[in-house]
Amino acid sequence: MMKVICDYKDCTGCGLCAARCPKHCIEMKPGFLGHLYPVIDQEKCINCKLCQKGCPSLQYIDCSYPKKAYAAWAKDAQDYVTSTSGGAASVLSQYIVSLGGVVYGCSVLPNIQISHIRVDKMEDLHLLKGSKYVQSQIEYIIPQLRKDVKQGLPVLFIGTPCQVAAIKQLYRTMPDNLYLVDIICHGTPSNQFLKDYIQRNLKIDAARVTNVKFRLPNEYSLCVFEQNKLLYKSDNLWTHRYEDLYMDTFIDGCTFRYSCSSCHYAKSNRISDITIGDFWGLGKEVSDKDIPEHKNGVSCVLPITDKGMLLVNAIRHSLNLYERPVTEAINGNDQLRAPKAINNEIKRFRALCHLFSIKRSYQMTIWKILLKRKIKQLLKK
Ligand SMILES: Cc1cc2nc3c(=O)[nH]c(=O)nc-3n(C[C@H](O)[C@H](O)[C@H](O)COP(=O)(O)OP(=O)(O)OC[C@H]3O[C@@H](n4cnc5c(N)ncnc54)[C@H](O)[C@@H]3O)c2cc1C
Numbered sequence: 001m002m003k004v005i006c007d008y009k010d011c012t013g014c015g016l017c018a019a020r021c022p023k024h025c026i027e028m029k030p031g032f033l034g035h036l037y038p039v040i041d042q043e044k045c046i047n048c049k050l051c052q053k054g055c056p057s058l059q060y061i062d063c064s065y066p067k068k069a070y071a072a073w074a075k076d077a078q079d080y081v082t083s084t085s086g087g088a089a090s091v092l093s094q095y096i097v098s099l100g101g102v103v104y105g106c107s108v109l110p111n112i113q114i115s116h117i118r119v120d121k122m123e124d125l126h127l128l129k130g131s132k133y134v135q136s137q138i139e140y141i142i143p144q145l146r147k148d149v150k151q152g153l154p155v156l157f158i159g160t161p162c163q164v165a166a167i168k169q170l171y172r173t174m175p176d177n178l179y180l181v182d183i184i185c186h187g188t189p190s191n192q193f194l195k196d197y198i199q200r201n202l203k204i205d206a207a208r209v210t211n212v213k214f215r216l217p218n219e220y221s222l223c224v225f226e227q228n229k230l231l232y233k234s235d236n237l238w239t240h241r242y243e244d245l246y247m248d249t250f251i252d253g254c255t256f257r258y259s260c261s262s263c264h265y266a267k268s269n270r271i272s273d274i275t276i277g278d279f280w281g282l283g284k285e286v287s288d289k290d291i292p293e294h295k296n297g298v299s300c301v302l303p304i305t306d307k308g309m310l311l312v313n314a315i316r317h318s319l320n321l322y323e324r325p326v327t328e329a330i331n332g333n334d335q336l337r338a339p340k341a342i343n344n345e346i347k348r349f350r351a352l353c354h355l356f357s358i359k360r361s362y363q364m365t366i367w368k369i370l371l372k373r374k375i376k377q378l379l380k381k
Contacts, residue, residue: 003040003047009258010057011037014166015139017051026051028139033353034192035135035257056165057259063269066302067309069329071279072319073294084131084215085278086299089158091318092181092274092311093125101154101177103128104145106136112195112206116141116159118148128158133214133250135188135257138163146170149178160185161265164272179311182270184277184300184335185263187256189249193358197246198224201359202232214247217296222247242370249362253340254349261346263339268330273308276301281332285325292320300329 005017005026013036018026025044028036038051052058073086080087093103102120105128109115116138119125138159145167148155154177157167161182168180194212198204204224211225220237222244223230234244242248249255265271279300282288301321303309312321330336345365352361363370 003042003045005038005040005051006055006057008037010262011257012057012162012165012259013037013135013257014056014163015137016054016056016142016166016169019139019142020050020054022046022048022050028137030190030192032258033255033358034190034196036137036190054169056162056169057264059169061165061168061264061271063265063267063271064304065269066275066304066326066329067306068303068312069324069326070301070312071282071288071291071294071322071324072299072301073297075318075320081217081296082126082129083297083299084129085276085297086294086319088276088299088301088319089181089183090125090129091315092179092276093119093128093156093158094122094318095311095315096154096156096179097122097125099154101156102148103156103158104138104141105158106132108132108210108212110207110210112191112198112209112212113137114191114194116163118144130213131183131215132212133189133247134191134194136160136163137191138166142167142170149175152177155179156181158183160188161271161275162259162263165265168271176307179274179307180272181274181276182265182272184275184333185260185266186335187250187253187260187263187340189246189255190257193255194246197358198232201245204231220247220251242366242373245359245362249349249358252345253342254346254362254365255358256340261339261342263335266335266337266339268336270302270304273305274301274303274311275336277333277336279324279329279332281328282324284332285328288322291322294320300333302326302329 025041026038029039031037074080107117107127114134114136156179158181164180164182208226213223222234224232237247277300279298303312349365
């Protein structure tokens, strides 16, 4: 019988099984919508079950309710405008590097490879900046992360909650020098879809691409760069819906992994030491009139553990930091309450994807909206 690690629909693609296999007989290979899933070389497998013992999708992992909630943004103006929301991730990273530590975060590598990397120099921290709305691979950094932790370096890991769950599975008791930060996550499309979209739909050779951005200050826009040259920029998602397939399918949740819709970590009890995200709903429960203007966005910072609280206190001088009710943060951000729900459109899109390309399936999913829009335009003429 074919050996499997966890149910296909529960697999988060963290790659911990591949990273830990003593026989190196597990490979992450593209499956539905290009998402990576472990494939076991049945011949080499010795049935040690280390993959299943470690798999975060098969274990209950401790989560806790936030101790406090803060609205925050970096005091450094340059750091602030170049970050996605308020730059909390960047300020935390700078602090760890200033202690002589290392940061593991997500970067865009050559050939549109979205992967976690290790950074130990201030001047390289810019490589981690910005939310990449795509799944990042973490299995390659796991051996080095373990070495750094063992050596006693302060180590900061920033990633999606399911990636943090995988890192937590490496330890029975959490080492004091390992800090875990999760970003509030709506779900992730696959790296393969991003690359195919840029190559096939935008007709840009992946070898030319040196950076991809998904958000600009106050805009949700897909931007493709070759060094400083902008090769493509989609219009702002909020003002130009249904014009960029990648961003549209992302925001609608169509191209996420199966596991995103039953995510174990999209809830108020959190998996890491600190949760960060956008502070949507700021001012909805308590007046925010005393908070100065922050027109490039604001981070939501939720310390979860004592260690997380100490870390927030250590960086507070670098942030504009305003305490808010925890419920304000939770009520303003869907994925602090539940995973993105599967609606009929997503179900239809997924079914169609078994027969047609992603582009065709999406067009067939939203054809009524497109038709209504076309009629409106014609009537205006
Ligand atoms: C796929 C995805 C979905 C998100 N969905 C939501 C949401 O629904 N609600 C919400 O409030 N916030 C969401 N965010 C988080 C938000 O976009 C910002 O990343 C967050 O507010 C931190 O911003 P910042 O200004 O502090 O840091 P930034 O300077 O933007 O740094 C971002 C940090 O996140 C890490 N990171 C970036 N991309 C990835 C990735 N693909 N996988 C793992 N780690 C990554 C980087 O290592 C970096 O340290 C999402 C982020 C991602 C990547």
